Amino acid sequence: MQKNGCVKVGNTDMYYVAFGEGEKNLVVLPGLSDGLWTVKGKAMLLAGSYKRFFRDYTVYMFSRKNEIPEGYSIEDMADDQALAMRNLGIDRAIVMGVSQGGMIAQFLAANHSELVEKLILVVTAPYANETIKSVVTKWIEMTRNASHTELMLDTAEKVYTKEFNEKNKKYLPIVARFTKPKNYDRFCKNAYAILDFNARPVLSKIKCPTYIMSGNCDNTVGNDAPYELRDAIENSEMIIFDGLGHGLFEEDKNFYNKVFEICGR
Secondary structure (H helix, E strand, C coil), rough: EEEEEEEEECEEEEEEECCCCEEEEEECCHHHHHHCCCCCHHHHHHHHHHHHHCEEEEEEEEEECCCCCCCCCCCHHHHHHHHHHHHHHCCCEEEEEEEEEEEHHHHHHHCCCCEEEEEEEECCCEECCCHHHHHHHHHHHHHHHCCCCHHHHHHHHHHHHHHHHHHHHHHHHHHHHHHCCCCCHHHHHCCCCCCCCHHHHHHHHHHCEEEEEEEECCCCCCHHHHHHHHCCCEEEEEECCCCCCHHHHCCCHHHHHHHHHHHHH
8 A cells, every 4th residue: 555645734734655554553754854855745756665564564654744834843843743643543653753853753752652652763863962053054054055956965965974975976966856945945944943952851751662773973963862862761772873874774774674673572
C-alpha cells in the first residue's frame, strides 16, 4: 500500500505519505528540508528505504502543515502533529524524528505521551545551541542574498562528509532545480522556529524507550547534542555513527536496518 494523503489540521491541511500494511505504526518527521520540499505526492519516491517495514508496519511521513503562521514554534508543530495523528486514527506509534523533526518529536513525546510508544531521535538536539544558531542563521541569510544552488552547496557541506559530497557533486544542480521553492517563506518560518527551540524543560516528561542516533562529526547540531539528550531523557540509549555527520541516514547503508531492529525491540 502506498498513499499520498492530506489531513485536516485546524484551519489548514497537512500532507503525508503512507506505505506498508502492518498493524504497527511508524511515524517519521523530516527535517528543515521540508521547508523547501514537502512530501506531497512522493509516496513512491520515499517508500524505498522502508521496504523492510512493509509487512509489520504502516509507515507515515508527515510534512509541516500547509499554512504556517508567523511565530510558529516547534512546540506548536508538535501539537499540530498530535492533532494530525488523532485525525488519522493513529492512537499509538513509534515516532522517528530527524533533525528538526527530532525537535518536534521531543515535544510530541513529552506533551502527548499517550501517542508515542517509542522515540527515535536522529541527528537532533535538545535546544538551539551555538552551532545550530550559526548554521541556521547563515541559511536564512542565504535565502536573501545567495542563489539556491549556493544554499544547497552550503547545506551539503554542513550535512555530508567530504567523500560523500565528492562522489555526488554531479547531482547537486539536479537537486537544486527540484528543491527550489517559489519563495523561501515556508523555509524561513521553519528555520526561525529552530532558533527559538528549547525542549530541555520538558525532557524529564519523556518516559518511553528512547533511542538517540547521531554521528560524531556533526557540523549542523554539534557533537555534544546526543550526550545532552541522553543525560536528560531517563530511559534512553545512544547509538553513535563513527565518522559520519548530519546526513548519516543517507550515508550509512545499514541505517534503516538499525531503525528496523530498534522498532522490533
